[in-house]
Amino acid sequence: MEAYGLHIHHAEAGSSQHGMETLEPFIQTWLYFGLLSEFLCVNLSGFKEGTPSVNEKEFRAIVDLIYEATLIQDGNRKYVNLSSDSLNSFLQSTRQRLPKETEIMRKFYQHLNHCLSCTSSMLAALPAGFNHAVKCSIAALAELLMNTVNTAFRLIGLKPDFGRFWGKGFLDNEAKNLMKSHGWCISDITRLEAKYKSIQSLYAARMMDKSLPRRNHDNCTKFSCNFFQINKGAFRLQHQEDTCPCNPLEVDCEALASILSKDDVFPVLNFTGDLYNLKADIVESTPEIPFVAISHVWADGLGNPNSNSLFRCKLHHLTKLVAAIGTQDILHKQNIPYIWLDTLCCPAQDGDGKQQAIEKIRLVYQQAKHVLVLDAGLMSYSASDQEEFEQLVRIFTSGWMRRLWTLQEGALSKSLYFQFADRAVPIAELMNTIFKKCNQMRYKAIFMDLSNEYHGLTSFFHPSPDLADTNEIATLDRSLQFRNVSVPADEPLCIGTLMDLNLNEILNVKEKNGRMQKVWQLIAAKKGGFPMQVIFFQEPRIDVPGWRWAPKSLLAWDGGSHELMNTRFLKWSEKNLGKVTDQGLRVQYPGYRIKVAPETGDRKPQLLPGFPRRPEFNLCVQDINTGEWYHIYDKSYASLNQTWTEEERKSHNELGLFPLHDIAETSDSGLLLNSLNNKIPRVHEALFGTILAPQSPDSPEEGLTVRRGRVVVVSLVRPQVTYVYNTLRRLALDVRTSDLAEKHRAIYERLARERDGSPDLLEAAIANSEELGTSVKQIEKEMQRMVEMVAATDDQFVTAVEESGEVHLNSVWLWIYEFVAHDYVGEKLAEEQVWFVD
Template sequence: MEHLPSPLHSLHADQIKVPYVCNKSYDGGSFLTYPVREGKEYVLPAASTSSGQLPFWQHEKLYPTPKEELESFFQTWLFFGLLHEILGDFCSPQDFIRASQEAPDEVISTSKLISIIETWVSRVINDETATTYEHLAECLWVTYAALRAVNSAFDQRIKLSIASTGEMLEYAVNKAFHIDNMARDNECPASWRQLVDEASWTEPMRAAGWCPSQIFILCQGAFSIQSLYYFTGLRQPESPSRHQSCSKQKCVAYQNNLEKYTTQHCMGDCKCEELSIDNGAVEDILLKGQIPLLRIIPGQSLADLSLEIIPSQTGSQYVALSHVWADGLGNPYANALPRCQLLRLQGLLQRSNMPSDSGDSGQELLFWCDTLCCPVKPGEAKTRALVQMKRTYQDATMVLVLDASLQLFDGGLLTPEEMCTRISSSGWTRRLWTLQEGALGADKERLWFQFRDRAFNIHPLWLRILEIFDKEIGRRGLASAISLETKTFTTLISRGSNDGKGDLAMIEAALRHRSVSVGTDEPHLIANLLGLDLEEILNGSDETRVYRMWSLMPSIRQGIPKSIIFRLGPRLSGEGFRWAPSTLLDRYEDVNDILLTMRDGNTEGIPSPRGLHVSLSGYNLSFPSRPKGLPPNPWNIMREKKLLYMRDEYGAWYLVRRRESKTLSAGGDFLTNEELCTITHSNDIFRIIDLETEFQARTDGVQQTRTSLLVKLVQEEEDTNYVQSFMHINVAILQRANSDMFEAAYQCAQQLKESSSARQMTTLQDHEIDLDLSNYRTLFDSLGNENRRIAMMAANEAGLAASKRISGRADSALFEAIISLLFAGHFVLMGRRTEATQRWCVD
């Protein structure tokens, strides 16, 4: 496993020892037909469709191959065979085998793999090989599919070695054949990390002191084996107990109880006095629309140290500090800091004056710090400080990040990868306010991070990561992950728009798992990043700030992304705003970024007193009438509480499920706690609003799913449906065979309604519908027998598309149960799909 990158002083004290278990050498023939030559054709992914055999995973369930035999065969085929197929004569099996130092057995060695692959890539680029991209992509897909089908008993070390090698070969193949647009042109599997047990990453990261929310981000995101292996080797410098109260959804390690907050000294035993700012001078500067800047004047002793307040002028050079209050540099009671802290800041500022790109090196660098320059006492001056916070960081010569965990390391001794990883996993990236401070500084390449030895500008580090991604196959996956983690603040504004304003979808992604001590500060920050009128947002009660934020959004954009109505998470409770998230801090999407799914075309919604006006397609729903004369639960029909079946006007069938986050409890969509199945008994009128426009034709057998919203109709006008959100759902079209079976059952249910037994039931009075009455029992049993007869006739009917699915005894019973379900009216009828121009007002 030497090909996987590790940090300096890695926790991977010993590389994973992968045993060499091959019973025979690879025969040198075609990779794709090797299982056929070895009499194991069933392991090929296409074997079940081409020859009628069971899929490999089912074959193993019924006829399990001995563990040792399967591991030996897969190592021969998927490791040595794949390397031979792709790299050919550039390597030999002996390049990857070495003697173990701990035992007489041999182990797999990949110490030569990167150099061999790089040589092969250069030869392909120079057209010195005859292989094709399509063939190599197919070989990688076969490897991926076969490895994915093995059970948990398979040696995880062997599995990891094959998967990580396949991942690096994927990078090599795409680079060799100039596949630059991965989203559009990549034909190779791109999620090798899914083949590896998640515990392989989570357990060592927990032991290394990582926050559970950070682990969740990394393990649920599109990160590579390379990057996850690297992260597991990186010990966090903080106390392991710091994150003991954190969860997958949120890091609370840096939350501050402002009533108990203690400003810290540089040394634990220091007892120097605090130095307070002249509040009157600061307020006068703020009320004049200027920024209060500070100069530290040292004296003969610490007690003689003083501060001078200087109003900003055009061209003022200053450092704006960005820090985590949990590190102790805040003060919620007064605009004051211990003198020892100010002396430390003076030293940092003196060193910050050295880099040539910080401005005119001959001009003194002043500084700005929120603890000293933003009034604690509420009033007009504090409001002015908050309003011009964006300008404060935007105009700074440098934005200097002070994070306690980063200052434990000498940056000059770290690689760019480790520096960026430690930055992106630091406490600074977990707080709300630092997102704005970092984004504004990075936008002008003025964001610096203080390490123990000196400060480093993030921009050249960022460029180096991009260079690694482009040039170094052995660290491409790692560079991609680091780039993804750091770009949330390094490119937030510049990537969002060309007008210095952020984009709501990108801001939401950047806010994931950040936290804030004062919840009403969130609208303030989002408003700054979006360019909203902050004074108007601050002009009112703190509790209604978020309402004013959503109301003002159309003022700087055409509107609000209409896809926001499909976003999971807590919502506002005020009438007309129940579509709006009450916070963007807690991300409840496990995979999708809902706000990123619709970036083109008519993507905007307009808020109104009655709700958000959007144009989207959807369906009118209706419910079949329940046949008269049935008992409450005929034949003890078992209904899934969280799903419904739907039929459209063309006879196609769909499955509807409640859409939930894996990280939330039941009812966690913050709309309703009712079960989905209850709507068939409701007196309300329901509609479905769809995020996507239509199902795309699929030929790979994958079930097609749409993200949708189930709503109650409040009022229907000529051009607008006024609706109230009810439940987030996924709508999946059933695969052809299942849809045919349901349609056959539906037709049988219609026949059953016309049977003499069903007709007799419609004539009964309420007091006659009782299973304890012999006459009714006889009639009900007759209805059941008729159901069974119709089901058997349908199963035997020639040419019936569903007959192959209901020929066995168990399947016949299932088919009969489905007829009963549909006969009793436990399904939904979908009307014709509306045009995408259909207007909705969603509350």
């Protein structure tokens, strides 16, 4: 298979999109051929004083060379056809022409890096209707060239720039629909887009057929595959072939339990006999007994949630597969190696035996000579029909990668085999082969993605030395994403194994939330604290006092955006650790304490009843010392708001939710600014929550206790808007103390008295009262008059409104009411403010 993006229709062939006819060929010529010629060093002049520039003749020769090698005329259509070989020879010729001085090389490759950076920005800015194939071909070429630059960077001792992901948006709807019709689960596609950055890997996946075996993905969502979830009640044992008449083989649970009750040993199976009289003897493990442990997807037919039994035909087939691995280290006299299979070796019924078996799983997979992975999706395709990288892409996009238990099984193993239709393949060997092929450009692009997946699997127990300082929790989080488990309470157990925690302590807690709490506790104890930035996670938390900062699960994540997963990774890597206390997680962050503005302390109700309340978009807060204004946006709302249709937005607004205002209305709230990884100082990620009274009035408070509310973004308001806000706020105070407002409140109080405390009746009365309606109109008129007055005398206000670009002078009076009803001020706290987040 050739690298993607080197063979495309030349855009001159025309595009159906209106208005793109001239843009596409221009962009293609400029970016695709432009990039190529930059890499062929037509712009070598200027890198060194006195270096002769490429002269006219040489320049023409280079351009001719490019066109000759890439453009193919077919009737009146043109194709771009650039083979990997030609591309390689282009780059070869560049290297020959390039002066050997390091300084010039450094300048040259930095220039190329700059060209790639511009290409990346250009591609991101292309209009929506732009020809997808042309866009992707440019991105694919840039990706291949980027790897060349990165290699060159390394050779001349510069840090490579891996920052750009060319694959973003490569899978358009057409490609995704095609993949679905080839058996891909929609959630597998989401995972692919989230985890694979390279066009070459996404292309390999796009071309991959997954229609075997037939699996029903109709009930799957974008983020979770439901095919593999085991429903204990509806479970039925399967034969190898539907017509098989064999009887199930059941192992003796008592015998299992008696071995499991001893320290550091577990049962393994010694199979004898042929299909219909297959026997399994239970043997006590010793470090000397070689055995193969099976790692499988239960839904594929080797699981049984109800008893320790399987049909003999299934097991007979299994023994053959294991024997076929055929390495010397597992052979013994019967030629069927000893096997460990959870379905037969872990007691199916709850009890001490099962608990002990779970505690020993780590030992089992560590001691196994080999771990053999059985996934029907892999076993339907022959390894010999696929290139090594295809085998790897198939493995990493398999159902096995989507289950939680299989992660630790693979992670613990010393030697991991994947069963294909024709043979079992050791993954370490596959990775090695691809690594050796990395001198070819396209493999280099794919290798990054594949090695990320591989390290996500192996780094827990077999870390590679160059990744030694990667944060363990971050790796755990990344490896858990998109995995699922049938029994939620199993998640803490798997985390416990992967993080090397005391499993017994976790198992002794029976309920899921309690177990997660235990896991966080053990991790904090082991690490000496917990990464502070966990408080900025948007995912659901444990709802127990003192623990409301802690994620409920790592499997569930806010599916709003892929970027979120990368920011999570950064957050876990935080070096500053918080302390787990009874009051919540003790952290230190700069921030604000926010109150209702003191001018409103006149006890007059702030809201003027009967005024329509606008849906919550953000919150405005003024810094009481500097006079600067800040906007607070709810992060989840902001990302949802971007994707909502008009209809969805309307139905959200009808719910009448005001989460930010509700927190601010308590008149004592805290804003914790995430000061780390903050590239734009005007914008901060923050946590916004209510401040709680000190738990005990006697003990001196070390810090503020804040009830975790919403994750928000805080941004400094621009100077023009500040002037507008200051003016409107002054007007709002005038409105609030005006006779009209006084009269308005009197009407409301009379209505309230007449309805005698019934909120429903009062609400209806407010909505229907003509008198109140007239009063609202009068106050609105007054607000308009006020703005007109200001506009007539204050030129700065008029200019500021125009320059704000956010509101028209005719409608700016509507904002006054916002300040009548909601007027908040914030006081900046110390840089190292101590908070207890709960």
